[in-house]
Amino acid sequence: MSAKKTPDIVIGRLPLYLRVLNQLWEEGRTTTNSQELGERLGLSAAQIRKDLSHFGGFGKYGAGYEVAYLREQLRRILHLNRVWPVVLVGAGNLGRALADYPGFRENGFEIVAVFDNDPQKIGLALAGLTVQDVAWLEAVIIEKGIQIAILAVPARVAQAVADRLIAAGIRAILNYTPARLKTPPDVRVQDIDPVARLQHMAYYLE
Amino acid sequence: MSAKKTPDIVIGRLPLYLRVLNQLWEEGRTTTNSQELGERLGLSAAQIRKDLSHFGGFGKYGAGYEVAYLREQLRRILHLNRVWPVVLVGAGNLGRALADYPGFRENGFEIVAVFDNDPQKIGLALAGLTVQDVAWLEAVIIEKGIQIAILAVPARVAQAVADRLIAAGIRAILNYTPARLKTPPDVRVQDIDPVARLQHMAYYLE
DNA sequence: AAATTCATGATAAGAAATTGACAAGCACAT
DNA sequence: ATGTGCTTGTCAATTTCTTATCATGAATTT
Structure with a gap:
């Protein structure tokens, strides 16, 4: 059965x-x-x-x-007959490039909030959004019922942020940090790890 | 045997x-x-x-x-007891974020040249480098004996640029475009495809 | 209307990857 | 010096994934 x-x-x-x-x-x-x-x-x-x-x-x-x-x-x-709202955590170089990337929206994923903990970055306008204080992370996720997060923070805080995301209801994390996230089995993680990919290919070079 | x-x-x-x-x-x-x-x-x-x-x-x-x-x-x-020189093609939002990312250098991959075809971008300073006209792509790759390229150009020109890279001697391509590159068997390609990863995870959401 | 063509979908076979189990062998304690 | 405990490396078993084969059924031709 x-x-x-x-x-x-x-x-x-x-x-x-x-x-x-x-x-x-x-x-x-x-x-x-x-x-x-x-x-x-x-x-x-x-x-x-x-x-x-x-x-x-x-x-x-x-x-x-x-x-x-x-x-x-x-x-x-694939459940793509809808637009999935996504939160982006981290507004550094990478986070800003991701926020500006139109490919997410074009393929059914809309970044609806951007967070950072750097006072210098909070309040910054970014692809039509305003960078918010990460203190409000949970509030926004819960209020909007968001299930997907993009993680673009420094590696050393990746796990702590991931824990907060999961506690707030996130079920899928696109992880741009090199950290190996520990998550419950019902939370999906996909790692974007360009360095590992380069190292993989280097094996075949001389 | x-x-x-x-x-x-x-x-x-x-x-x-x-x-x-x-x-x-x-x-x-x-x-x-x-x-x-x-x-x-x-x-x-x-x-x-x-x-x-x-x-x-x-x-x-x-x-x-x-x-x-x-x-x-x-x-x-993995052949990481050396620093591999890398060319970056494409100086858009993504290319600039990649050029600024210190993780490549920290792990044995140094971006030594950045190319674009946009006159507005050529000459721009970027992470200690100057964006060069893509016309000189082959010359630089050959002169420096570079084997690795990062491709961050619009999808519609990805294959054409890849063909030029390969003809010039590139053997490994980190492909940030959604294009499926056709390459000879001795050229390695690794795709970085965040949209596909999100779509993959969306399957498990409701 | 019957025959032929064609690409699917299912099943079987084969290949590859993961897991399990245990002898081998080193370090430390006695 | 001998014995005990521990973790490797290997071999076998299992599971998973891919490829090959072919009957099925729709479309087109004769």
Whole structure:
């Protein structure tokens, strides 16, 4: 009776599929197939069909997939048929670049509040928002029912801030710090760790 | 006679091990063990031992690992016993934040040149460097023998710039654009895709 | 209307990664 | 010097992930 959960690794590929479908859509294409998707993504056609099969049959035998329909289904599966409000903690160089980045809003994630603890930064205007004192972090998260946070603070305070975020109701953290966050199992963390990525690639260089 | 290659997924964890070892080192610890490393990283002790075993025996039976020694070995394996010069292409919001980020230099990667194609940005001072015309991209890469590039340009020109980088001798690209780069097999790409990460996490929210 | 073509979705096979278990071997205590 | 305790490194077992195969069913052609 175990409801076979879809593997997380499969979920992680769905955003890639969605992005290619968005491209195809912008190119005016109405249909595609697993082979084409695979070529664009550098994955095998079999894998794409297998991944999609976890959620039901989206294609037509002999004809492939309708771009608009599959796109819509993926958006539904990933819960992207809404705009998710996001809090950004940290208004340093990185935080400011993130606040200005239009890609979040364009893809369903809207930064609705920015926090910092530096009096010099509090009150600063940033991408249409005002940097707020981190003291009000919990109040804003609770009031607006926000579930997603972007963490762009110094590594040494990352865990403490994360704890506060989680206590206030945050369930997903995009972690730009190199700290390994300890979180309860129902809180998701994704690390953005460019240094680790460079180090990974350096292995293959000489 | 096939020299069993170490799986890429293992290589990808080594930077995480290294970071924890750096922490332990800063804390003044001289020894550790697979269990402690596992706890700090959220991995099983068995996995850490297995990963390390790909490169030989670094520990002592009954006693664990010497922090300084294991750290040094990992740095050697990852080719981090040197400073890698890096070119940064794109001096927009993101590029500027990356240029200012001290973490690259602190971990063995030094941005030695920044390029853009916008006349407004060319000549700008940026973290001790001057933004150069992207026309000179190849010349600088070749002259300095650079193998690593950070790509922070608009998505629509990402592939074209990547092609130029590769032709000039770049072998590793840290790709901040959402484009899926097509590269020869001997060129490594690591994508930094925060939107995809948020979408991944959104699946688990309600 | 029947036959052919085509790409899916399901299943099976294969490959890869993780976990478990334990002999090996060093350090420390006796 | 011998014994005990502890953690590694390896091998085997298990689990997970990917790839290959093919019957199925829709669309198009004859």
